[in-house]
Amino acid sequence: MNGMGLLKGLAITFKELWKKPVTLEYPEKKEKLPPRFHGSFTLYSEKCIACGLCQQACPNKVIKVGSIKDENNKRKLASYEMEMKYCLFCGLCVEACPTNALVFNQEYELAKYNVEDIKLTLFKKEQITTGEGSENV
Amino acid sequence: MLKTQEISINVGPQHPSTHGVFRIVLKLDGETIVDAEPVVGYLHRGIEKLAEDRTYTQVIPYTDRMDYLGAMSYNLGYVQAIEKLMGIEVPERAEFIRVIATELSRIASHHVFLASMCLDMGSYTGWMYPFRDRELVLELLEMLTGSRMTFSFMRIGGVADDLPEGFIEKTKQYLPKILEGVDEEEGLIAGNEIFIARTKGLATVSVEKALAWGWGGANLRASGYKFDLRKNRPYSVYDRFEFDIPTGANGDCWDRFYLRLAEIRQSVKIIEQALEMIPEGPIMAKVPKVIKPPVGEVYHEVEAPKGILGYYVVSDGSTKPYRMHVRRPSFINIGMLKELLIGTKLADFITIFASIDVVLGDVDC
Numbered sequence: 001m002n003g004m005g006l007l008k009g010l011a012i013t014f015k016e017l018w019k020k021p022v023t024l025e026y027p028e029k030k031e032k033l034p035p036r037f038h039g040s041f042t043l044y045s046e047k048c049i050a051c052g053l054c055q056q057a058c059p060n061k062v063i064k065v066g067s068i069k070d071e072n073n074k075r076k077l078a079s080y081e082m083e084m085k086y087c088l089f090c091g092l093c094v095e096a097c098p099t100n101a102l103v104f105n106q107e108y109e110l111a112k113y114n115v116e117d118i119k120l121t122l123f124k125k126e127q128i129t130t131g132e133g134s135e136n137v
Numbered sequence: 138m139l140k141t142q143e144i145s146i147n148v149g150p151q152h153p154s155t156h157g158v159f160r161i162v163l164k165l166d167g168e169t170i171v172d173a174e175p176v177v178g179y180l181h182r183g184i185e186k187l188a189e190d191r192t193y194t195q196v197i198p199y200t201d202r203m204d205y206l207g208a209m210s211y212n213l214g215y216v217q218a219i220e221k222l223m224g225i226e227v228p229e230r231a232e233f234i235r236v237i238a239t240e241l242s243r244i245a246s247h248h249v250f251l252a253s254m255c256l257d258m259g260s261y262t263g264w265m266y267p268f269r270d271r272e273l274v275l276e277l278l279e280m281l282t283g284s285r286m287t288f289s290f291m292r293i294g295g296v297a298d299d300l301p302e303g304f305i306e307k308t309k310q311y312l313p314k315i316l317e318g319v320d321e322e323e324g325l326i327a328g329n330e331i332f333i334a335r336t337k338g339l340a341t342v343s344v345e346k347a348l349a350w351g352w353g354g355a356n357l358r359a360s361g362y363k364f365d366l367r368k369n370r371p372y373s374v375y376d377r378f379e380f381d382i383p384t385g386a387n388g389d390c391w392d393r394f395y396l397r398l399a400e401i402r403q404s405v406k407i408i409e410q411a412l413e414m415i416p417e418g419p420i421m422a423k424v425p426k427v428i429k430p431p432v433g434e435v436y437h438e439v440e441a442p443k444g445i446l447g448y449y450v451v452s453d454g455s456t457k458p459y460r461m462h463v464r465r466p467s468f469i470n471i472g473m474l475k476e477l478l479i480g481t482k483l484a485d486f487i488t489i490f491a492s493i494d495v496v497l498g499d500v501d502c
Binding site: 002003004005006008009011012013022033034035036037038057058059088089090091092095104 | 191194195196197198199201202262269272279280281282283284287289297298301321324325326327328329330331332333
């Protein structure tokens with residue numbers, strides 16, 4: 001009979017009336033994210049050995065690792081910058097890190113008002129040009 | 138005598154019902170479409186060219202961005218093509234994780250199809266229900282890969298991560314909910330007289346025509362041709378699962394819509410079996426750190442949610458692909474659009490376009 005399908009559909013929507021809403025009042029309440037979530041990045045700079053593997057792993061040349069050589073001719077981290085506007089959040093850099101210095105965090109509200117603010121500076125030494133001079137890996 | 142005049146109207150590229158940035162110029166005689174000219178290329182990013190400047194691993198994130206709704210199949214097709222070229226044997230556990238992830242992604246893609254087709258035809262409620270259920274699938278995929286859409290989950294030789302703790306339990310808990318949701322969607326939309334009247338018998342595609350235009354996947358099966366790469370030419374571990382290949386009868390918009398509902402049920406069936414059968418073991422094969430396939434070329438096809446997806450990769454022995462070509466199912470599907478549109482009414486254009494299931498990132502690549 002014509003119209004039965006419509007009534008059946010209405011019955012389904014009517015049932016939904018007694019259920020809890022599936023939406024979340026977003027800015028006030030937030031979803032619990034899984035631990036693997038690909039958010040923004042955290043760098044544990046004390047662990048970083050400035051090897052530059054993350055820089056090589058990145059498909060979009062987002063990461064720039066600056067390093068200096070100290071008195072024992074050992075490479076040390078001087079700066080760590082990420083051009084987040086090109087980031088694909090693929091996680092290849094995090095996977096490449098041999099010391100787990102670079103990890104994802106749970107931040108996802110990454111929209112910025114100014115273009116300059118998009119750049120993520122995770123580490124910056126006060127004086128880069130000490131000793132032997134700065135060098136990009 | 139009253140003189141009539143043909144008018145041409147431009148739809149898109151910024152139009153709510155063109156699924157992204159698709160543009161079409163329609164020539165109308167009154168209400169009837171007499172000519173149609175699709176204009177594609179507004180989302181062209183040159184992924185095939187970009188791949189030539191990336192190492193083999195670095196291409197993986199780009200494969201996600203073709204069909205971002207069912208990205209896992211695109212990951213799978215690419216890594217399997219490279220594995221075929223290098224002769225890498227993938228561990229069993231990795232294969233099972235790949236199947237689970239791919240099928241979840243297929244369900245999510247079909248949900249978007251059901252939802253967007255309803256929305257295009259003016260049913261907002263019909264949009265809400267599939268998206269509610271898609272949220273469950275995305276939650277699982279987020280738990281597994283960390284991303285909701287562009288996963289970059291598969292690696293050459295395996296997968297990026299093992300199943301997280303509690304994933305199997307959560308999936309088992311969610312799968313019945315997805316099935317319940319499919320039943321609800323079917324009751325809500327498939328029985329609706331208005332929906333049936335607007336889709337049945339519209340834009341019928343015969344098997345011969347579908348094959349001649351290179352259609353594959355769900356669109357071809359809707360015409361009644363039983364062909365599914367997962368069954369006919371099994372890759373990964375698909376030969377170990379029991380599932381049916383649903384087919385349509387007439388190949389009209391209704392069949393193409395209804396088939397997706399049936400396919401979600403089959404995908405759930407595959408995931409249920411995979412969760413039971415998944416073995417323990419490593420998730421990565423022994424792959425050299427620097428991936429350098431031997432000189433040669435490879436073509437590999439997988440069943441993507443929208444049709445047959447093929448990767449053609451040429452290697453010159455270096456760390457970067459010499460040439461990559463992707464046979465994108467959406468691009469093949471959209472080829473027949475002009476044929477389908479001529480002779481139909483303007484109001485049906487939206488329905489026909491929605492029913493062939495394209496995503497513009499995949500059309501333009």
